[in-house]
Amino acid sequence: MNSTWSRFNITSIVLGFAFLYLPIVLLIIFSFNESKLVTVWGGFSTKWYVSLFHNQGLMDATWVTARVGVISATVATVLGTLAAITLTRYTRFRGRVLFSGMVFAPLVMPEVITGLSLLLLFVAVGLDRGFFTVTLAHITFTMCFVAVVVQSRLVSFDRSLEEAAMDLGAPPVKTFFQITLPVILPAIISGWMLAFTLSLDDLVIASFTSGPGATTLPMKIYSQVRLGVTPEINAACTILIAVVAIGVIIASIANKRREIQRQLDEQAAQRG
């Protein structure tokens, strides 16, 4: 296999990753720029981070975004996991085609349509737009991503484990919490993280469904970007990237540890 990893393949990977990462790296570098001009290097400085923390509007928006993200990701994970179980375990019930359609369609649905339709729903039922409606909207579109992530883990799950537990007299709910849940937990955690970052990122759906007093960080960034590129936004973006990167790294380390632990357990079990 190694011999087939030709120069062409290595070049395409290096160029591809350069394309993927260079813009983000440049953005991070220029957040430490002394000069107010974003594209001219004027020396190293952290002053934009300092001014960022004195920008009350941005700090408020960050707080709103964090709360929306945590609440919506948590509810979406529960709903998405249930949807994934439904998709993999119940192969025939009335309306299954509609159900799988409603799970998969939001993955590719243009955000403007999702945003507009949810807003019109909230207006129709008389809900005031604000924190609560943004959260509901985020739950709805992120739960489908959670469902897909969890479903891919459930498909490869060995069901005989569950059957064994139930044959030994464990009630279904207990079986789920003691057998199924620990096995699919990594997928549920990555589903939660995916939902959280999607909620953190979302501009379009939040713009439609949010109201006064519930401006999210992407909405704030967007309105400032329209006025021009400033190092302060670069700093805000860098912090967001750092938060997500740290989360992803911690999750992957935890995942790896669990994997190693599992291998050790299996080896111990084989030795008897």
Next chain:
Amino acid sequence: MADIAATAAPSTETTTLPARLAKSFVNRLVIIIPYLWLLFFFLVPFIIVFKISLSQTAISMPPYTPVLDFSDGISGFFAGFRELNFDNYTWLTQDALYFNAYVTSLIIAAISTILTLIVGYPIAYGMARAPATIRPTLLMLVILPFWTSFLIRVYAWIGILKPEGLLNQLLMSLHIISQPLVILNTYTAIFIGIVYSYLPFMVLPLYSSLEKMDYSLVEAAEDLGCPPIGAFWKITFPLSLPGVVAGCLLVFIPAVGEFVIPDLLGGSQTLMIGKTLWNEFFSNRDWPVSSAVAVILLLVLTIPIMFFQQAQAKAQEQGR
């Protein structure tokens, strides 16, 4: 949904009646909760969008006259049918702006999908042929940018592409160009933005179908005298087609309705339907017309979305 619990495993025959009842109750809840949620927050909103697209603009809050209101009872509901008007749809066909916006969006999405495929295929191929030990790392590196904000990644390109931006500075300092290139606020910038933002969506399905491929087929073809490029087109590419289709749909469908990229990189001149809908809604406050725009956009996308669902369902069956 009465016969939800139809999938009782054989082992349950031996369990007691209360346990079975408990199981069927849990089964029902597992299905009903996400089902109702999606019905109420995904399907019902579309019906409302459709309904409002048939109503008239009014200067009030909400800015439209209600139609098909159940508050007048059934007879009022049917009377409402006569008041339905398709003015918003006629309006869309009369004003060339909307038609152009739909066509432009479809063309831009199609070109960017092909560009993303051209950029993404070598990356996915290189990853699939990489030593197995570093493949998870490469995969992680493709997924990682997906975790950083879409808005931020689009924003990063403004600093690179603008006339006094980093790309022009670099090209001018290398004496490749003497005048700054105008890229920002053109269609080129939109293409770059879409290719960049959606690249992971293309690479991941391509990678998963290329990784499963049996490369001894390519080797056999080459042993029999087929040139490498011929072997690629005759064997590798056809075998990776499911990945190509999935990747293209994942890029094409959202790109048609894209708002952030044409708005930030394309400037005010570019016509894309997502942006048109946004402007109708936020600038003109014309809810019925923006609903009609959404309904037609949805109709335009129905066929690709159905293809996507089928591909997903098939992938799900194969994974079983």
